[in-house]
Amino acid sequence: MDTRVIGKPVPRKEGREKVTGRARYVDDIALPGMLHGATVRSQLARGRIVGIRYGAGIPWEEFTIVTARDIPGKNCVTLLIEDQPCLADGVIDHPEEPVVLLAHSDAYLVEEARRAVEIVCEPLPAVFTIEDSLTRKEVIWGEDNIFKSFLVEKGDVESAWAQAELIVEGEYETGAQEQLYIEPNGMIAEASPEKGVTVWGSLQCPYYVHKALVPVFGLPKHRVRVVQTETGGGFGGKEEYPSMIAAHAALLAWKSGRPVKIIYDRAEDMVATTKRHPSKTRHRTGVTRDGRLVAMDIDFTIDGGAYETLSPVVLSRGTIHAAGPYSCPNVRIRSRAVATNAPPHGAFRGFGAPQSVFALERQMDRVAEQLGMTPDEFRRRNFIHEGETLAVHQVVREKVDMKRLMDRAFELSGYHEKRERFAKENARSAIKRGMGFASFLHGAGFTGSGEEYLASEVSAEATPDGVVRIHAASTEMGQGTNTIFSQIAAEALGLPCEQIEIVQPDTANVPNSGPTVASRTSMIVGKLVESAALEIEKKLKDSGFLDGKRDPRAFAAACRRYISEIGPLGAFIRYDHPRDLHWDDERYRGDAYGAYAWAVYVAEVSVDTRTAETRVEDFVAVQEVGRVINPVLAAGQIEGGVAQGVGFALFENIVWREGRMVNAQMTNYVMPTSMDVPPIRVFFEEIPYGRGPGGAKGIGELPLDGSAPAVINAVANATGLDIRRIPMTPETLLEMLESARG
């Protein structure tokens, strides 16, 4: 395909502001008369609030103080359902639950005051583990502690066991993971009954925040405005929690009559906001002696924390991805999200899939081992092909070639040669080397009928100078929305990228293009951007002001003429769900995603058996993601995702005590530094996807799925240890090494 700007390494649209320090993040904004807000939180995991004590030595009369009683509308953070309060009222369901809000003009004094408030509680019995929640040691949510459960069935697993010549079982666990965007959460609000509510903040989904604020204040929709400021990373961590902070800042502003800023410090951000759901997965896999999958029985449970929030959706994606890119006639996946008295777990890049994919890819290696077959040969015999059906009964209509991706990844990483060589060398060395890989897929866009319900909207308008402005609620948070949208529109119109402007996401000014999540921005919203751009061109052509020639000056002249002779020149596009994609929500089957990204990742590791230190020495990531719109940005997405996946596998350990994270500091919650990441070598296979803009598919979440299992499979290969739980820190590895030595 001959393109001018798609496929080119166009520099980041807002890059100049970022490299000069001029980009304005929420904490860089100060409004006249602004107060600083703080949140007083519960210490207990579960209990009844019997009193609030305001300690001595604080000039309380100078403070704005907000409790649940001050909320003008409904006390809830509306998301899927309305079970989570903005401020705890009477009962506490998890540690660090917000109870009282304070504001004062002196940021130091407000912090001192926060420490002087005591929430007096009578404790209630609490639940902290998946097991205790499942056995209903205490019922803490609904009737049975279950937020949601799914059953996916293909064929008949029960009667298929008879055909299996070997059955392998396994249980796997993944821990919570902190998103750890470097910019902590923050929000500024102005609010009054006369002017309504406006918030500015670090967030991924302007319309989620809008939807949550409307009922809290009982205002009509048009009196609530949400503006995204430059956002210093999200990774899912700014998908749902910003609604809470926005409501808090706005409640303080509403009561004080002054603008209020709330910025979380790192400790508060880590201890109080969402993390990746911890998970447990049980596999029972039946195969024939020649390595054909006969039956896969998968049981997947995630810990949702104290409120439902997004757990049903995270569970859904984890469930659908649990059987991977393999063709198996009989599959059963049973899954559930359970309640515990921890802060709600939430969105984090991959959204349930990294958990279930870790379990599957470890299980695949273990089945191969028991078959006496290499892990690659076992997978090769079971890879899905075009025309075959996934576990959810989706017929694959893409030209998927997993074998090719695998061969390329093996060649680039020297997989076979090294695996063989390391096996010989390891016998004589305290440092054991190993090769491991994972093969996986990731669906782009909302699941099933999700995109149809979202019905996303994008608009575009042209100025008399021929500048085309794109209006969408899709946010830039580092992943490249501004640049990608510019490239898509510029390509469609034959203009340079500089002639495209991306309007700041502001609910007063942009239509709802849906949340910036689910690897949907390039593929789904990008397509709407392309359509909007083409609609403008069509209007110019239909009016006779623009001929076939693609020339920026002719385009500008045509825009000027159109606007002066006919009127405003714009386009409004709404998502139209492809008619041939069908999803059955009742039976949980059908076309789960319009398209999948397919990948094989290979990790090379070394494990020092004396220090139990694991190093990832090399990493090769090969993927097919449709047409790559911007090779620098796309590779950047993969590299960053791999680093987060390495952290998920080896470093990032959350220590829980009674539902509370006790290592809420960057000092003792360790993410990969520049010394820890391997060379990450990224390669794309490009098969243009007909329904993506310029042929693109989704990309953002993919790298989180396969990185951790590739690394751990390599550690297993190096050490011979059967690792079933991540993070695999040096401490856990040391224990395993010692017990292996007997």
Place this chain on the structure above:
Amino acid sequence: MAEVGKKIRVECTVNGEAAAFEAYPMERLLDALRRELRLTGTKEGCGEGECGACAVEMDGALVNSCLVPAAQAQGATLRTIEGVACADELHAIQKAFLLHGGSQCGICTPGMILASVNLLDRNPSPSEEEIREGLAGNLCRCTGYTKIFASVVAAHRKRDGGG
């Protein structure tokens, strides 16, 4: 507490110009720079010296401004991200970050660029290992560091090549 005592007047050189501000002596330099001088390019990521988002140069050394008391800036020469570009002309490192994808969400970028500039000032042709070491005090969650290394390499190659 940081605000204990009386505010003092701190006089120093910031980005090549004489500057003065009022601050509590033990207040974080980070807060004084952001509030008093409105130099908001210096970011707070962790407040405990782990992430390097608040890195500035103080008398030629890279420091985490969240760990430096404001009083210590008395008489010092500071460089923040606002002083890296020369008017509208970006520094070679800034250009390289822009071209090679060294900046994604941008929040670690000011500190990362100062660390890179500081590294190249000390060691004009660092090896890959030296680049990794030189940037080890600056955390980035977006890039996996790969494109940051590439940016630093591109900047010093360009300079070595006289460009």
